[in-house]
Amino acid sequence: xxxxxxxxxxxxxxxxxxxxxxxxxxxxxxxxxxxxxxxxxxxxxxxxxxxxxxxxxxxxxxxxxxxxxxxxxxxxxxxxxxxxxxxxxxxxxxxxxxxxxxxxxxxxxxxxxxxxxxxxxxxxxxxxxxxxxxxxxxxxxxxxxxxxxxxxxxxxxxxxxxxxxxxxxxxxxxxxxxxxxxxxxxxxxxxxxxxxxxxxxxxxxxxxxxxxxxxxxxxxxxxxxxxxxxxxxxxxxxxxxxxxxxxxxxxxxxxxxxxxxxxxxxxxx
Amino acid sequence: xxxxxxxxxxxxxxxxxxxxxxxxxxxxxxxxxxxxxxxxxxxxxxxxxxxxxxxxxxxxxxxxxxxxxxxxxxxxxxxxxxxxxxxxxxxxxxxxxxxxxxxxxxxxxxxxxxxxxxxxxxxxxxxxxxxxxxxxxxxxxxxxxxxxxxxxxxxxxxxxxxxxxxxxxxxxxxxxxxxxxxxxxxxxxxxxxxxxxxxxxxxxxxxxxxxxxxxxxxxxxxxxxxxxxxxxxxxxxxxxxxxxxx
Numbered sequence: 001x002x003x004x005x006x007x008x009x010x011x012x013x014x015x016x017x018x019x020x021x022x023x024x025x026x027x028x029x030x031x032x033x034x035x036x037x038x039x040x041x042x043x044x045x046x047x048x049x050x051x052x053x054x055x056x057x058x059x060x061x062x063x064x065x066x067x068x069x070x071x072x073x074x075x076x077x078x079x080x081x082x083x084x085x086x087x088x089x090x091x092x093x094x095x096x097x098x099x100x101x102x103x104x105x106x107x108x109x110x111x112x113x114x115x116x117x118x119x120x121x122x123x124x125x126x127x128x129x130x131x132x133x134x135x136x137x138x139x140x141x142x143x144x145x146x147x148x149x150x151x152x153x154x155x156x157x158x159x160x161x162x163x164x165x166x167x168x169x170x171x172x173x174x175x176x177x178x179x180x181x182x183x184x185x186x187x188x189x190x191x192x193x194x195x196x197x198x199x200x201x202x203x204x205x206x207x208x209x210x211x212x213x214x215x216x217x218x219x220x221x222x223x224x225x226x227x228x229x230x231x232x233x234x235x236x237x238x239x240x241x242x243x244x245x246x247x248x249x250x251x252x253x254x255x256x257x258x259x260x261x262x263x264x265x266x267x268x269x
Numbered sequence: 270x271x272x273x274x275x276x277x278x279x280x281x282x283x284x285x286x287x288x289x290x291x292x293x294x295x296x297x298x299x300x301x302x303x304x305x306x307x308x309x310x311x312x313x314x315x316x317x318x319x320x321x322x323x324x325x326x327x328x329x330x331x332x333x334x335x336x337x338x339x340x341x342x343x344x345x346x347x348x349x350x351x352x353x354x355x356x357x358x359x360x361x362x363x364x365x366x367x368x369x370x371x372x373x374x375x376x377x378x379x380x381x382x383x384x385x386x387x388x389x390x391x392x393x394x395x396x397x398x399x400x401x402x403x404x405x406x407x408x409x410x411x412x413x414x415x416x417x418x419x420x421x422x423x424x425x426x427x428x429x430x431x432x433x434x435x436x437x438x439x440x441x442x443x444x445x446x447x448x449x450x451x452x453x454x455x456x457x458x459x460x461x462x463x464x465x466x467x468x469x470x471x472x473x474x475x476x477x478x479x480x481x482x483x484x485x486x487x488x489x490x491x492x493x494x495x496x497x498x499x500x501x502x503x504x505x506x507x508x509x510x511x512x513x514x515x
Contacts, residue, residue: 070311078500082459089510167450168441
């Protein structure tokens with residue numbers, strides 16, 4: 001249905017591999033150096049997951065869900081959140097913390113498949129790619145939650161995520177802001193003239209806004225060393241991609257006319 | 270320590286949430302322009318509003334009387350119902366005095382509760398306006414079900430996580446211990462899972478129990494059963510995976 005220059009498979013690779021690399025680098029560089037300076041790398045990984053998730057939302061929502069685009073984003077974030085925490089707990093239990101993000105990803109895919117099958121086979125939504133899309137969006141959602149949580153906590157160990165992200169309440173900010181970052185781009189750009197590049201540039205821009213929020217939260221947990229690099233990258237990234245989105249919008253518009261100011265009452269008479 | 274009974278509560282809660290959505294007058298975008306019956310927003314926002322209020326009610330009830338099952342569940346339901354009542358009432362005030370449209374339903378000729386004529390008051394080209402009495406009552410019933418469902422999920426999760434060693438600690442000076450935060454976060458997740466599934470079932474809009482779409486409810490019950498069984502299993506397994514706590 002929704003075509004684009006970038007194939008879904010390519011975006012999947014960028015999103016999943018990019019997010020995993022970002023999360024792993026942030027965790028292990030932080031451990032190696034004994035600081036929290038590299039936390040921003042996990043948020044960059046999460047932004048790639050947002051990039052991929054926004055394209056998956058775009059593909060499925062272009063069929064028309066009947067309930068608005070946000071519904072599928074919220075559903076998947078809810079599923080992704082449970083999968084992430086269970087993944088981290090499983091890794092802690094079997095003492096394989098190295099594999100935690102991958103376990104979380106697999107669990108998110110499982111819960112996504114169930115959601116997709118229910119939506120298509122039981123609810124009987126007439127969308128052929130429903131199962132695949134639900135799985136993809138749940139996977140992207142799990143990666144973005146884990147990415148932003150790692151930025152806030154400085155590590156993806158269960159204990160740290162539990163106390164710094166869940167118990168502190170930042171999980172709800174990650175839930176809503178991360179969900180918005182993923183579902184807003186298509187919600188804002190949908191229509192007959194929707195174009196992949198414009199939607200995805202907006203996804204990167206909203207991703208950097210989510211990174212800004214996680215940077216502020218990281219400052220509350222790990223102090224200035226975590227907050228400053230995250231905030232600087234987020235602000236510059238947001239400016240760059242917002243300008244790029246603005247340029248795309250101008251390029252896609254049929255014409256831009258200046259209407260001038262609204263005439264005053266005496267001028268109308 | 271996997272408790273089957275708590276898993277059953279989560280599944281039952283999920284089904285109640287899914288069923289509750291079918292009673293709530295969800296108007297969607299057309300209702301926002303007073304061109305359809307119901308509250309003028311989508312299920313996601315209505316669920317967030319009433320579900321989170323229900324969760325706050327259930328959380329406060331549990332904090333006051335820990336372990337009191339009936340108190341938690343009923344207070345969760347009442348809080349959610351109260352939220353929908355306020356929401357539908359304020360929306361009705363805006364429809365009547367702001368947009369200037371009479372409250373009416375296009376799906377029935379006579380309101381089943383008040384027996385008032387409906388079809389004469391539906392403007393041409395629209396599907397009704399605002400929440401008439403039947404939708405309003407239906408919404409309160411639905412929100413009560415959904416709120417009870419959300420509270421059941423919260424109760425099951427909080428009982429599970431309370432048993433994990435180390436989860437009674439608090440973050441900094443916060444009064445709420447870890448298990449409350451985790452149970453609340455997951456209850457929101459499971460709430461969204463079920464209410465979005467139900468809203469796909471009704472195709473985004475419904476007027477209440479008098480709407481023909483209400484007959485689709487069995488499908489939603491099956492979907493909620495499976496979705497909340499998987500989600501609930503994942504959430505409860507966290508308790509199994511942390512025998513030593515944190």
